[in-house]
Amino acid sequence: MPHLNDVTRGRLLYGGDYNPEQWPEETWHEDVRLMERAGVNTVTLGVFSWSRIEPAPGQRDFGWLDRLMDLMHEHGVGVVLATPTASPPPWMGHLHPDTLPRDADGRTEWWGGRQHFSHSSATYRRYAAAVTEDLAVRYAGHPALTLWHINNEYCTYDFGDEAAARFRDWLRHRHGTLDALNTAWGTAFWSQGYGDWAEVLPPRHAHYMKNPAQVLDFKRFTSDMLLECYTAERDIVRRHTPHLPVTTNFMPLWAGQDAWRWAEEEDVVSVDLYPDPRDPSGAQSGALVQDMTRSQARGPWMLMEQAAGPVNWRRVNHPKPRGLNRLWSLQAVARGADAVCYFQWRQSRQGAEKFHSGMVGHAGERGRTFQEVERLGADLARIAPHVSGSGVTADVAVLHDWHSWWAGDQEGRPSREVDYPGVLGAWHRALWQAGLTTDFAHPVHDLSGYRLVVVPQLYLLTDAALDNLLAYVRGGGTLVCGFLTGVADQDDRVRPGGMDARLRELFGIRTLHEWWPLEPGETAACEGGLRGTLWSEELEPDGTADETVAYRGGELDGLPAVLRKGRAWYVSTLPEPGALRALLARVAAGAGVRPVLDGLPDGVEAVRRGELLFLLHHGREPVTVDVPGTHRDLLTETTVTDRITLDRYGVAVLRP
C-alpha cells in the first residue's frame, strides 16, 4: 500500500495550496524563488481549477498545468495534485440544475461560492469522474506528482429529490425492508408509518420536531454519499497510479463526516486546522485535532491546511502574534504530523478569501509573516531527519464516535446546552493540562493497549461497543465515563432504564431516576469541593460501588455524583476544569499512567515523538523547565542539561 513515507522520504513536507491560475505567469517565477527561500518542498495544485481545466463541458485546458508541474519539478517542489471537484464551473449548474443542492427549506444553493454540488447527482458524478480520469491519465507519469488530493473539505448535504431517491436506496440497504425501517425509526410515534418506499424523504422542514432516527440516518447517509464521491475519484486515480497515495483533507472535528470510516479509505490522513489565535484554549484544541488525526492515521499524518496569519471567516479575525505560527506548527509535528502545510502559498488579491492570510501575504516577502515562514522552514529542515516517520505513543485513549454525536444532537433532548464537541474538548483539555498524551479511539476499536480509556460522552453505544467496553474493564483496563453515556442504541432507541443495564451494573447504579440538566452558569456542589456544571443526575446506587462522591445541597443532596466500582468510574456531571483535571490525574496515576514530564510549569506542553522530547511553551513570559539529564536541542543545536529556559512561544526539540 502506498504510504505517507513514500512522499516524505525522510523529510517533513512544507508548503501549501498554490493557486497560480490567479496570478500572471511572471509571478510563478517569483513564487519558486520564494519557495526556495522558505524551504517549501510541496504544493497542492488544482483544488479549485475545474473551470480552468474544463472551461466548457468536455473541453480540456491542461497547458497551464503542464507548465506548472514542470516548473515545480525543476525547482524540486513535489506536487499534491487535487481533483477539482469541490467547485463545479458555472456552466454545470446552468446546464444541469439537477447538480445543485437544496437545503431543508427547499432553497437552491447556487454557484458563486463553492461546494454547490449535490453528492447525489448522477450528472455531477459523471462530470467529476471524467475530469478526474483525464487528470490522472495526463499526470500519472509526471515526476512532480507525489500525492493525490481528492476534492476539498467534503461538507455538503442535499435534501432535494435526487438525494431523496439515493436516501431511499441507502435505507433499503441499511434496513432491508420497510417494516425494519418503520421499526428502526419508531414510526408508530406520531403516525409516521411508511407504507411505500416512495413516501420516505430526507428530513425536510417540518411543522414541529422531526423524527430523530430519520435525522440520524440522514446524517449517516450524507457521510456515506460524500464518501462514495471520494472513493469513486480515488479508484480512478489509483487505477492510473497504484504506487501513489491518496488523501482528502478533513475539517477538524467536523460534524458532517464519520472520519473513522473515511480514514480507512485513505492512504494518507490529512486535516485542516484553524484554531483562533485569540482562543486561550487554542493550543489544546489544536492538540485535540492532532491527536484525533494521528489516531485515524495510525501513524504520521498531514497538516494539510493552516493559516500563517489570520483567517477571514470569524467575526473578528486575529493575526498570529510573532512566534505563534512556528509554535503551533511544531506542536503538530510533535503530535505526529509529517507535513506542515497552509492554505495558501500566496494570499489572493480577489475573491471571497482575499483576507485569509497566505505564506506570502499582501505585504510580500518583506512582511513579518513571510519572514516567520522562512524561519520555520529552516527549523523543519533541521529536525526532519530525526522525526519524519516516527510515532507517538499514548497510554490513554479518549473514545469518540460521530454516530453518537449525531444521535445526541437532536432537537428535543434534555438540554440543548449540552454541546458534544464542548464536552469532548473539556475532557481532552483536562488530560492535556495534566500532561497526559492521549490517542482517540472508536468505541469498537481494540482498547487493550491502553491503560486508561476515557469516555467523555457516548450517548449512543451499540451492543458491540458495550461489549468492547465491558471486555476492556474485565481485561484489567481502567474506564472513566462521563454523563449521558450508553443512553441509546444504534437506532437512537432509549435503552431500558434510560441507561444500558450492563453499564449501570458496571458502575453500581440501580436506578437512573431523572436527569437534572443545569442552566448556563449554574453549578452543582459536591463533596470535597468539586463543582459540577452543565448536568447532574438523580441516581440510586445499588450498594456495590467502592467509592462515591456525593452531591451536596439541592434536590440531589447525598446522591452520588461520581461512582467508582473497581476500575470503572462514572461521572454524572461535568466537573469544573480544575476538578476534572485533578480527577483524571488521580485516575491515571491509579492506572499507572504518568505525565510525559513531571512538574511542568503551566502552559508548557511536553510530547514525546520517537526518541525526541518536544517542549512547547504557550505563554509569553520566559519559563524554565526541568529536564533531567542531558539532551541536544535540535533547533538551537545546543546541549541542554537538567533545565532549559523557553522564551515566549519557545520550542525545544530534545534528543537524549
Place this chain on the structure above:
Amino acid sequence: MPHLNDVTRGRLLYGGDYNPEQWPEETWHEDVRLMERAGVNTVTLGVFSWSRIEPAPGQRDFGWLDRLMDLMHEHGVGVVLATPTASPPPWMGHLHPDTLPRDADGRTEWWGGRQHFSHSSATYRRYAAAVTEDLAVRYAGHPALTLWHINNEYCTYDFGDEAAARFRDWLRHRHGTLDALNTAWGTAFWSQGYGDWAEVLPPRHAHYMKNPAQVLDFKRFTSDMLLECYTAERDIVRRHTPHLPVTTNFMPLWAGQDAWRWAEEEDVVSVDLYPDPRDPSGAQSGALVQDMTRSQARGPWMLMEQAAGPVNWRRVNHPKPRGLNRLWSLQAVARGADAVCYFQWRQSRQGAEKFHSGMVGHAGERGRTFQEVERLGADLARIAPHVSGSGVTADVAVLHDWHSWWAGDQEGRPSREVDYPGVLGAWHRALWQAGLTTDFAHPVHDLSGYRLVVVPQLYLLTDAALDNLLAYVRGGGTLVCGFLTGVADQDDRVRPGGMDARLRELFGIRTLHEWWPLEPGETAACEGGLRGTLWSEELEPDGTADETVAYRGGELDGLPAVLRKGRAWYVSTLPEPGALRALLARVAAGAGVRPVLDGLPDGVEAVRRGELLFLLHHGREPVTVDVPGTHRDLLTETTVTDRITLDRYGVAVLRP
C-alpha cells in the same frame, strides 16, 4: 347535552395519553397492572394512530384497537378516544401534496413531524371525515368509550393557494362586499385597494410591514378554519354517539385559537398545561390557565395533558422535584379540574418526544416518578367524592379577548416590548398573590355577577364590549383598566383621540397626547413610591377624576399615572409587582372583595372549591397557616384546628 359529569360520575379522572402501538402487546398487560396500582381510570387512545388505522388510503386496521378497547374495559379503565387527524400518514402528503401547509415564506411543511395538514385542504378534510366516521361507527357502542377527543392541539396555519381561496370565502362572509373589505382593511393606505376578490391573499412575505387588518383577519380566519375542522369531526361522532361528550385539547393561552368561541362548541373543555418547574411563577401561570379554562368551561374541566416529570422542548428541561407533580395536580383540582391527565402514560423509547417524561418513565415502576404518580392516584381517589362536579366561585373577573391580542400584536406598534401574555400574567399574578380568586371573562360576557372587573389590556374593544363595560360600571361595578385599552375598533381602526372617547370620559381624561413606552429596565417614578414599567402616558385630565397618582420627574412630571373617577380606575403604566398587588388589593377591598383566607404566608395559595378549602404550599420550607375553626383534612384524614403546618410542597384539602 352530554357533560363531563357523565364521564366522571363522582370520580376524578386520572390517567393519560396512551400510545400502545409503540409497544409490544406484552407491555400492554404490564401497563394495565401498573394502571391499577396507580389508580388510573382513564386513558386517551388513538391521538397519533392514523397511519396505524389507515396504513394505505381507504384501508382500515382496527384489530389492535379492538383488543385495546376490550382490555381497558376489562380493567375498568375508561377510554377517551381520539380522532387521529392531527398527524396524517405519509401516504397522504405523498399522494396529495395539496394537503401540506405552506408558511408565509412559501416553505412547505413536510411530514416527518406532526400537524403537517392544511386546515383548508378539501382532500385532507375528506380523509379526516372518513376515518372519523369509521372510528365512530366501530366504537359507538363500546362500553369503554367515555369521551371523544378530536384531533390534538389545533395550532396550524396555511398561506398556500387553497387556503387563499378559503380565506376569500371567509372574507366574503365577514365583509360582504369588496368595498366593505377595502374599508375595513383601510386599503387606501399604501395603494392596497382590491378590485377583484381574486387579488386577495393571505399575508405572505412582504418587503415591508404588512396590512395589520389583513393580518388580523387572517388570524381570525385561521382560528375559524381550524374550528371548522373540529366541528366537522365533532358532528360526525355526535351523530353516532349523541350521549357522549366531545372535547379537543387546548394549548394554554395559545395565540392561534379564539378559545372562547371554541369552548362554546365543546361539551367538555380541556387543556394541556406545562409550566416550567424552574419558573418561580410556575404555580401562578398554572393558576392563570386553570382559571381561564374553568371560565371557558363554566364549570369543571379536564387537565388533559401535563408532564409527570420534564418535558423535552425547552432549551433546558428540568424534572419536577419531589412533590411538585402532586402539588400542581391538586392545584388544578382546587381550581375546578375534574380530571388530572398526562402526556403520556408510558414514556416513549423512540421518536421526537422520547425525552418527554411519562407517568411510567424510562426507569419504570421503580422510578421516583411512578412512585409519586401512584401516591397521587391514592390522593385523588380520597378526595374525589367530595370534589367531583363542584364549582369555584370568584368575585373578580379578568377580561381577555383573543381578537384584541391578535390586533395588538402587529409589527408597527408603539412598543414591541409590550407582550400581551406578559401583561395579562402580571395582572393575574398580582391578584393571585393578593389571594383573590379570579375568573376570566370575555368583554361582552355578562359581568354583573362580579364585584370587580379587571382589564389588564384590551387594545381592541368592539362597540358592544365598550357598552358592556360602561353598563357594568353604571350598574355599580368596579372597573380597573390597564394601558393600551380601547385604542382600536373591531377592524383595528384607531378610535378618534387614540382611545375611545367614552372610556376617556369614564376615567376623566380629556386628551391622550402621547404614549411614552419605556425601554427594558427603565421605570417611571410616581407619587407614593409607585414605579411603573414598560409604558407611560402623557394624559391631560379633564378635572373630573376623584383621585390621581401622578408621575414624578421626567417629561411627564405631574401628569396623572393613575386616575380614579368613581368606581372606574385607569392605570397608564404597568406598576412593579408589589405596587400592582397593593393597588389591586386596595381596589378589591373597596369593592367588597376579600381574599380567600386572611394573613396567608407568602407562597401559600388558598382556593375554595365547593365546600372545600384547598391550601397549597409552593415553598420548600415548612410553614404554618392559620385556619380558623375546625376542619377535616381529607388527604391525611386528620382533624385540623385553627392552624395547620404544611411541609415542602404540602397540600391540605379541608372540609369544614
Place this chain on the structure above:
Amino acid sequence: MPHLNDVTRGRLLYGGDYNPEQWPEETWHEDVRLMERAGVNTVTLGVFSWSRIEPAPGQRDFGWLDRLMDLMHEHGVGVVLATPTASPPPWMGHLHPDTLPRDADGRTEWWGGRQHFSHSSATYRRYAAAVTEDLAVRYAGHPALTLWHINNEYCTYDFGDEAAARFRDWLRHRHGTLDALNTAWGTAFWSQGYGDWAEVLPPRHAHYMKNPAQVLDFKRFTSDMLLECYTAERDIVRRHTPHLPVTTNFMPLWAGQDAWRWAEEEDVVSVDLYPDPRDPSGAQSGALVQDMTRSQARGPWMLMEQAAGPVNWRRVNHPKPRGLNRLWSLQAVARGADAVCYFQWRQSRQGAEKFHSGMVGHAGERGRTFQEVERLGADLARIAPHVSGSGVTADVAVLHDWHSWWAGDQEGRPSREVDYPGVLGAWHRALWQAGLTTDFAHPVHDLSGYRLVVVPQLYLLTDAALDNLLAYVRGGGTLVCGFLTGVADQDDRVRPGGMDARLRELFGIRTLHEWWPLEPGETAACEGGLRGTLWSEELEPDGTADETVAYRGGELDGLPAVLRKGRAWYVSTLPEPGALRALLARVAAGAGVRPVLDGLPDGVEAVRRGELLFLLHHGREPVTVDVPGTHRDLLTETTVTDRITLDRYGVAVLRP
C-alpha cells in the same frame, strides 16, 4: 434649469405628505383649516395613490385628485405631486407575477406591504410610465403644482430571472467582454470562470461565501436599475412641465443607492430623516444627513419627511419631548434646508403606519403635537425671508463613497465589527462636537476649496480618487485618513501591499504587516493617553514621518498608531470620542480652520447660514452662550448683546 428657489420663492416650505384618500371629504375641509393655522404652504399628494388612480389596469380615476388640487390651490397650498409607483395596486402582482421581486433565497415579495415591484420588470415599468404620463398630462398646467416627487424611498432589489437578464446587460455594458468580467471578478478563485453570459446570475443564496466583486457589481446594478426607474419617470414629467423641478426622496445614508450619482439627476435633492428622540447622538446624526444632503444638493435642499412625534418601526418608539421637533427642524434649516416637511400631515387611523405620528395626531388639534407644529410654522415664517435660498460654507470636507461602503461590507473581511456608517458617524461626531462645519464630498470631487479633508474610511479608492487625494495634499491641503483606507481598487481587488503604495508613501509607511482588529470593548493604548477602539495595525514606518503617536503595550508596542508626514495624517485605529475630537480640533487648527464660535458650552451647536448665526441648544437645562457683538434674534425679535441664554431645546437665529 428648474430649481428649488422656483418653489420656495423666498419662503421656507412647510407641510408634509397628505393622504386624503384615507379620509372622507369633510375631513379635507378640516385639513385646510388646520393647515392655515399651522402656516402649511406645501403638501405632497399621491405618493401611495396608484390603486386609487388606476383601480383596474388602464382605468383612471382622477376626479378626487382634481378636487384636491383645486382645494389646495384655493387655500394657497402648493402641491408636490408624486408619481404613485412605489406601491403597485394588487391587480398588478395578480395579473403579472413577473412584477414581483424575489430575494436572494428565492422568496417572492408579495403585495400587502409596499415596494413590491421589481425594478427590472418591463411590465412594471410600462405601467409606471403610463400612469406617470397621464398624471403629467392632467396636472401639467395646474396652478397648485410646484414640484414633482418621483416614487418614494427607492430601496428595493430583485434576484429573480428578469433581474438576472438585466444584470447581464448591465455587466456587458460595464465590462464589455466576458473575459473582462472574469478578470474583474477574479473568477480564477474557486473555479468561477464564466464561459457564457447566460451563466451569470445575481448573487443568490450560496453554500458558502459569495464572490465579493459579484456582490459589489450587483449593488451597483441595483442602484442603477432604480435610477433608471427614476429617470424614466422624471423624463416623462419633464417633457410636460420643463419649468418644474423634479426630486425623489432619499432615505438617510441609505446603503441601497449611490446618492452622489442620483443627486446629479435631480433638480431638487430631498431626504427623509428620522433620528431616534432617545438617541444621545440624535442631533449629530441628523446633522450628518443634513450636511450630506446639502453637499449633494450643492445648495438648499428639502427635508421631505420627518416625524412630528414618534415613528412606529423601532422596537420602542419614543415621542419627541416638548420642543425637540422645533429644535431639530430649525437645525435642518440652519444646515441648509429650505423645506421642513413631514410624513405625514394627518396621522392615519388604519394601515401599517397608524402609529407613526402626524402633524395632526390622533389627539387632533388639541394635541401637544399639533400645537408645537403651529408654533414652528410661525417661527419658520418669521425667519424665512432672511434665510430662504442662502448657503452654508464649510472649510472641512468629509469624504464618503457608496461604492467603497458596498465593497467593504463583504462577508469574509478582517472584522465584521467594523460598521461603515458607525465609523463615518464617529468621525463626523468628533468634528461636530469640535464646532466645525463640514461638507461631504465624493473622493473625486474638486477638494481645492477645503482647508481640511477627512477620510474616515475609504476601503475602495479608484485610481482617480487616489490621484485626487494626492493632488489635494500636493496643493497644500491637509488630509486625515482613518484605517482601512485605500485597500481595494474599483473591482475590490486588494492593492499590492494591502494598502495603496502611493498612500503609504504619503504617510511614511513602509510595510503594512497585519491588521489587528479589536474585539468589542477592547481598546489599544497609545502614547499620550489616547486609546484606540475597533482596529489597530502593525505598521512599519519608513522613517519619513514628521510625527507619530505609538501604541503602548501589547503586540504593537512602539509601533505607530498615528503618523503625520507634512500635511498628511494617518490614523490606524478609531480613537475614543474625546481623543478623536481633540485630534481633529488640533489638525483643523493647524489647517487654519476655526470653529463657528469659540467656547461653546457642550450640547450647543452653532451654524452660520448666509449672514445668520444659528444657535441650537440640545440640552434640557438653560445655558448661556457668549456671542460677541450685537445681534437681532429673529425668533424672539429681541436684541442680543454679547451673550444669550437658551432654555431647554432653545434656538436663536441671530442676524448681525
